Amino acid sequence: MSRPFKVLQLQPDYNVKSHDFADLAEQIVKALPADRYEVTAAFLRGRPGPADPVSRAATSVYFDFSDKSLKGLRLRAMWRLYQFCRKEKFDVVICNRFKPVNMMLQLNRWLKVPLCIGISHGFGEYDRLYRRKQAQRLIDEHWRFVGVSPAVKQYLLDCRCGFTDANTYAITNAIDIEQAEGLQHSRERSRELLGIDPSVRLIGALGRLVPVKGHTYLLQAFAALKDKYPQVQLAIIGAGREESNLSTQVQQLGLGGRVHLLGFKENALQYVRAFDIWTMPSLAEGLGLALLEGMSGRLPVIASSVPAMLPLIEGAGGLAVEPANVPALVQALDTYLGLSNEDLAAKGEQAYRYLQEQHDIEVFRQEYLDLIDSGLSQARGKDV
Missing domain, CATH: 3.40.50.2000 (Glycogen Phosphorylase B;)
Structure with missing residues (x-):
């Protein structure tokens, strides 16, 4: 039997809740069958205290970057993330919110992770011209994007910087x-x-x-x-x-x-x-x-x-x-x-x-599973 696909879910901050009815990152983990997907949850900032909950992912990683290290060129943070991803050889990277998306857009020029998914939770992330130019330059066939509502998807499309109907989806938020x-x-x-x-x-x-x-x-x-x-x-x-x-x-x-x-x-x-x-x-x-x-x-x-x-x-x-x-x-x-x-x-x-x-959570999970299955199939030229 072939090994499970390795998935990294990258989030800007540690924010795992004890009850995950509305923790959509955790719902994505639930969507991926453990016999086919091995999920690592990684957080750029923060870490749990002794009594705090942790992700249901198989592995959790806390980079614990300072706010300062995630501003500007972020060279040290980028290097650590690059080394980590290169060592782990992920098949899929799911990026929640702008900062993880932006970092992986740059790093995947060298990492060549087969499937990267960027999730946008709101408007305004690409209002700045330099961000649009950067996205236009870095978005390639490895990338898929998700807006958490049809309106957010339309915002991405209207930016006209690499988001297209072919690579951009609306998966509406849901709760359990x-x-x-x-x-x-x-x-x-x-x-x-x-x-x-x-x-x-x-x-x-x-x-x-x-x-x-x-x-x-x-x-x-x-x-x-x-x-x-x-x-x-x-x-x-x-x-x-x-x-x-x-x-x-x-x-x-x-x-x-x-x-x-x-x-x-x-x-x-x-x-x-x-x-x-x-x-x-x-x-x-x-x-x-x-x-x-x-x-x-x-x-x-x-x-x-x-x-x-x-x-x-x-x-x-x-x-x-x-x-x-x-x-x-x-x-x-x-x-x-x-x-x-x-x-x-x-x-x-x-x-x-x-x-x-x-807004059934089972539909939400299935749509993410379908997106990842189909994206890997296309990236690897074979059925998953």
């Missing part, structure tokens, strides 16, 4: 719905753990507290409706540099006691059923896994009509809102808050059915 549901507490228990009144209607959001997530607009929209709906509250799970600004805004808008900035929560998905309405007012998203997480909790969704999310919102029967458009967000919230509990729950069930039909 069964695992996600298994983590979720009941509505009552979630609210008890979060310290939220079980009798109120609760608008929810989950995400880093950074400007691109658009939480400031959500606060403004909620403030416009606070008197019309005195039994409604808003809760945001997440931490980030905007926390103090948002706290100040809560007080300025007279929302004290009505808005809960809950901070970072480990495995935040476990609290999703505390909410009655799921919101994502982002200014930009590659896909927005949090949108799928809300659907897994059978919640109706309100989200920004950015290209990557619009088809998901429409498919789920949710309400799409122009980014940063506070009056439109007010209208969307008003529409859902005006529904009966039964009608609101029915909208949530519609979102859940869409998630099951269109």
Whole structure:
């Protein structure tokens, strides 16, 4: 029997989660049968502590590069990665996000790994002219590219720098719905753990507290409706540099006691059923896994009509809102808050059915397996 194909999955940072329902790098590992593929997970920065989880890959490698060593020409980091790949003789290298893609584009001129796959998780990676010129020069027959949504694929194609319909694919992000549901507490228990009144209607959001997530607009929209709906509250799970600004805004808008900035929560998905309405007012998203997480909790969704999310919102029967458009967000919230509990729950069930039909993790895994099987077959001129 021939040896298994050797696969390297290269990531910028160590970020393995104890629950991998939305850890798509780990889902790719799960997609590859161990009798045919031997997977190594490698991380450019960081390493796990004694109690932290590790990848389910057969081998994990932590380069532990400093931030400084990964900037500029990165000569030392490039040399170490080159030596490692040359020694291991990988058949496939899967690169998550721009930095690993960029490094392997340069190194594979000499390594000649038969199949390299670059995964783009969002927009803007190739906005700079020199990056497009570099990609145009280095993309060759060894490379395939994946956008995590049709919109990200289209972004790559529109860059016109070597990404083509022949080498670029859309494999839409997914979550392990069964695992996600298994983590979720009941509505009552979630609210008890979060310290939220079980009798109120609760608008929810989950995400880093950074400007691109658009939480400031959500606060403004909620403030416009606070008197019309005195039994409604808003809760945001997440931490980030905007926390103090948002706290100040809560007080300025007279929302004290009505808005809960809950901070970072480990495995935040476990609290999703505390909410009655799921919101994502982002200014930009590659896909927005949090949108799928809300659907897994059978919640109706309100989200920004950015290209990557619009088809998901429409498919789920949710309400799409122009980014940063506070009056439109007010209208969307008003529409859902005006529904009966039964009608609101029915909208949530519609979102859940869409998630099951269109974002099944088994489909995600199969598409990656097919891409790797076919790519190796083409690269080696024989069936895998």
